[in-house]
Amino acid sequence: MKKTVNNRRSFIQFGLTSGALMLAGATAFFQKIKTTSASTEKVKVLTTDGKVMEVDKAHVNEPCHPVSRTLARQGIKGKKFVMVVDLSRCRNARKCISSCEKAHNIPHDRPFIKVLRMQDNEESSPYWMPKKCFHCDNPPCVKVCPVGATYKRSDGIVLVDNERCIGCRFCMSACPYSARVFNWGEPEKPENYNCAYSPETSTPSKIGTVEKCDFCPDMIRENKLPHCITSCPNGVLYFGDKLSDSVTNGDETVRLSEMLRDKGGYRYLEELGTEPNVYYLPPVNRLFPFKEMDENDVSQSEI
Amino acid sequence: MDNTLNQAEVEKIEHDLLNHITHRKKVHNIWLGFLLLVIAIGIFAYYRQLRYGLIVTSMRDYTSWGVYISNFVFFVAISLVGSLVSSILKLSKAEWSTPLTRLSEVIAIASIICAAIIIIVDMGRPDRFINVLIYGRIQSPIIWDVIIIATYLGLSVLLLYTSLIPDLAICRDKLTTVPKWQQKLYRILAMNWKGTPKQNAILLQISTILSITIIPVAFAIHTVTSWLFSTTWRPGWDSTNLGPYFVSGALMAGAAVIVIAMYFLRKSLFLKEYITLSHFDNMGKLLVLLSLVYLYFNINEYLGPAFKMVGVEGEHITELFTGKYAAMYWLVQIGGLILPIVVLIFKKARTPFPLMVVSFMVILGAWFKRYIIVIPSLQHPYLPIQDVDESYLHYIPSWEEWAITLASFGGVLFIITLLLRLFPLIPISETIHEKSAKNSAS
């Protein structure tokens, strides 16, 4: 049983290296896929020789991510990724959460992103604070991991290799930002997902291992922005490269240093010395007045 | 041996102290059967955990360590007793403690083995344990703990074994009625011991070296365990006091365990002549001393944070002093620490039964103290706990966790019982030696 899955995976990976959207052609492929397909929905695809064809949706596979576990330890050369969160624009739309869940096939009970209702003191008004892994330069989780399953890459990203993790949860105790979630039970198998595991996609999840926000290196490799950035309707989240000093929220691209200087950028709990790579802009001159979370909002985006 | 004890006296001692090996009582078999049952239930619970994952526990994100870890810390603490009695007391020439050395070593070995098993039970992926050896990173406190636990276990076994050799020879020579395999075991383990002056000199040298080296290792084992906590930023753990705090608590709990073991074994193995009332009196005094030291570190641990009440640290203190954990906290601190000190000051309380009851309170307090150290800290992260299922906010161990925890106690008792079936509880040759020394002195 396990063998067939692996065969299929390697077959698909092989097909991918051609770089184009895969079109089911070879009989062998058909046979492999047929066993799992039940849908009759049709989609249009472009073949490698430029023709448009209509095929059964189940026969089309999203491109698999090619980066192996070894390569995923190295990071993208000459880059240093950062994120900026503009708290003055967040109105708890929670689109980042849902797009992240969808992209990483994670259930609602262990989200990589949380939008927290924060209030610094009784007098100041509450605000919404999207929070994910801070990809610290001095990461407590990496320091404590007994087996190097959690590691820091040259591009600043902190990843988890769930094929090495022994599930000791020391990293969860060590992280001051509660960024990590654990697969306490058997995670649900993502539907129609036949790609091999890579720490860069964090999919599929494995029982007894830890997970967290991965900054979507698979997207970055394709020159795309992480899912949360593009899905935010209010342009709260900026992502970019610290070395080239530019970050973008998908609509506008700005100089990181200028933005942090002019808008009073800060890092959460700077005093812990963890050196996060996620910056916050204070919730001043807000775009939206603060509104408590509506039950309906929750049910729409969360459940 | 140039005995000042006559042959009859020596034989009486040998007979008395070997008695529990040759004469098995039915109740001992029932006891073993009961322990096996408890262990079997634990194994069934663990089977469920292997099958469905850690979801069968009540641990979730936030409360990501639970009763397994606190129980682990408890057993590491108990294991310190071996070094307390057989090194610290021995080296300080407290001769009254001789009959207790083997008992303490046996308890130490049993609890360190079970501590190691519990830590594997806590792992999400026990099947990948080998990764610890393949990819082990020396920077991680978990690796320090693995190394030090293995070292301590090795040293403890050696310490037990070297002190056993002369007695094994006695077993080999005197126990001719026991089953063949058992005789063979004694013969092999006794390593041709004849009690020649040369052999005695070597043995003395080895055991002195061992009992000195085991002290720093014993301190290290619990200090390193405390570092699993103090190397993080969690409130209640982020403390430089944690090492000595853990070690002193462990020594106190260890002394209490010895008292309880003394009480029951003395009765069931007919050793009243050897474990005497003065042993109880002395252990009672020792317990007061160790409790006072622990009290001192307790005050250090809580006074500073409680005075300042900084942020999450303050929230954590409030939770312990007046919040959700207040009942447990004060029961532990008063019933398991202050009361024993006060009660045991009176001579009457240092007699077997009352001392056993007080020691029981100390042990109970010690177990719950570790629970209070591990769990509430995890429930006070820097960022508020929001957006999670209601069940994430509390932690009440599931039946599987309790069953496994009870099984670990069963396991410790099982190992102790088995060892006491094979080996004399009270060091025979040392007893003879000391008695004759005393006789010649008087």
Ligand code: SF4
């Ligand atoms: S849970 Fe996994 S990633 Fe975290 S410290 Fe343990 S082995 Fe490392």
